[in-house]
Amino acid sequence: MKKIFILSLLLQSLFSFSQIPNLSDKAIFSVLTVDVANASHTLYGHTALRVNDSIAGFDVVYNYGMFDFSTSNFLLKFTKGDLQYYAAVYPYADFEYSYREENRSIYEQKLHLSLSEKQALFQKLNQSVFSEEKFYTYKFIDRNCTTKVIDVINSVLKDKPIQNNLHKDENYREVLYGYQQGQFWLNFGINIIFGHRPDEQAAVLFLPIDLLEVLKTAQHDGKALAEKPTDLFIATPLDSKFSFWNSIYPLIVFLSIIVLVNKKGLNLFYFSILGLIGLFFVAVNLYSLHREVLWNYNMLLFNPLYLVLAYFLIKNNTIWIKKIALICLLCLGAYLIYLLNKAHLLMMLPLIIATGIVTGRLYLKKEQ
Structure with a gap:
């Protein structure tokens, strides 16, 4: 990150404190797509723009996916x-080099643009890097490395050729x-933190691999906007071995213990x-500006009322x-009905069944 920052400063001194150089007619603009990986921030791939002008003597990448881990209160922000x-x-x-080190494939799609369009795009790119436009508030779906590349290209082309024609019958959750x-636990965590927005039809083109596919058929001025993808680097295939711990089975084992042992202490632990x-979801809903996590119906399962239930269980x-058990059961039933057509139904079903059994026992338990 420090190396990239220093290089950015050097390029800024080249481009921003003098006039932006004119491009030669040999300048090539291309969209770069980096393939997916297993880390949370690499799970969906990456998009960037390359400008290669052998006559002017530079070959650079404009990257809209930069962030600084050292930012104060990074996680809270x-x-x-x-x-x-x-x-x-x-x-x-x-x-x-950086993506070779991560063993992630890189694909390039060269754009068919006129010299005037290239110059306009070049000016836009430099404006977005060397002005107040440099910083932007990240939004998972609406504003990320892919949408920023799409926006800057469409902004200089009158017919705005990059449009989403994928996933017309799918929602964001299904696409993701x-x-x-x-990655079971990552998938589980993402699906329970997501609220209502990801269940909307996937209208926004926001994923790198989807942009790569759209560019294969995009038309500009009656011809193809981009060439077919070429491989700049192909990652070495890795053995994907099954991991018991990164699967649904540990969750099933845990829930089976809760249900079968049926001890007050375990029930208290589970309800807590x-x-x-x-409670965390409630706090996120009140605190976060991310549309994707608002109106989180998963709170019908992860119900804060279970803390109240645990309190009265301690008090006998x-x-x-x-x-309280009846209210929780009604919420659970509503949750199951709402989830019937959702992509993560099967993932959540063991939790729904186990929670229903444990809560139902308390509701049906005779007074002592």
């Missing part, structure tokens, strides 16, 4: 949704689910987990145990 990402420009060689399937997660107050 990311959770709230006001973390500032920024655009940077640096040599293509460093871009390729395929990227997350190999559900309630605390629910059977009357209130039954009342």
Whole structure:
């Protein structure tokens, strides 16, 4: 990150404190797509723009996916949704090197643009890096490295050729689910933190691999906007071995113990987990600006009322145990019905069944 920052400063001194150089007629603009990986911030791939002008003597990448881990209160700002990402420009060689080190494939799609369009796009790119436009508030769906590249290209082309023609019958959650399937706990966490927005039809083109696919058929001035993808680097295939711990089975084992042992202490522990997660979701809904996490119906399962239920269970107050248990069961039933057509139904089903059994026992328990 420090190396890229220094390189960005050097390029800024070249481009921003003098006039932006004119491009030669040999300048090549291309969209770069970096393939997915397993880390949370690499799960969906990456998009950047390359400008290679052999006559003018530079080959650089404009990257809109930059952020600084050393930002004060980084996690709080990311959770709230006001973390500032920024655009940077640096040599293509460093871009390729960094992704070779991560063993992630890089694909290039060269754009068919006129010289005037290239010059306009070049000016836009430098404006987005060397002005107050440099920093932007990241939004998972609406404003990220892919949408920023799309916006800057469409802004200089009158017919705005890059339009989403994918996933017309799918919602965002269904589109994302395929990227997350190999990582159970990450997939689980993402699906329970997401609220209502990801269940909307996937109208926004926001994923790098989807942009790559759209560019294959995009038309500009009656011809193809981009060439077919070429491979700049192909990652070495890695063995994907099954991991018991990164699967649904540990969750099933845990829930089976809760259900089969049926001890008060375990029930208290389980209800406390559900309630605390629910309280966290309430706090996120009140605090966060991310549209994706608002109106989180998963709180019908991870219900803060389970903390109240745990309290009355400690007090052995059977009357209130039954009342709170009934409310929780009704919420659970509503949750199951709402989830019937959702992509993560099967993932959540063990939790729904176990929670229903444990809560139902308390509701049906006779007064002592």
